[in-house]
Amino acid sequence: MLNAKKIEEIAKQVTDAIPPSLKNIANDFEEKTKTVLQRKLSQLDVVTREEFDVQTQVLIKTRAKLTELEARLTELESNLTAK
Numbered sequence: 001m002l003n004a005k006k007i008e009e010i011a012k013q014v015t016d017a018i019p020p021s022l023k024n025i026a027n028d029f030e031e032k033t034k035t036v037l038q039r040k041l042s043q044l045d046v047v048t049r050e051e052f053d054v055q056t057q058v059l060i061k062t063r064a065k066l067t068e069l070e071a072r073l074t075e076l077e078s079n080l081t082a083k
Contacts, residue, residue: 007037 015030047055 004038007034007041010037 011030011033014033015026018026018029
């Protein structure tokens, strides 16, 4: 999920696009925008960058182990057929 700083930046960009005559309403709008963005983003099925990186490392290790096991299986199969 996006961190709170990114949500704040997006909300600020939206607020900055509002004409100066509407700045009084802008502060309230910014807070509501943050709330809506946080709520909607929390509904998305996403993971943090840290979780993604951890799972990437797990996948790399799993692939290495699978390759190792495949080689071992091939070796065992060849030993069985040689007998």
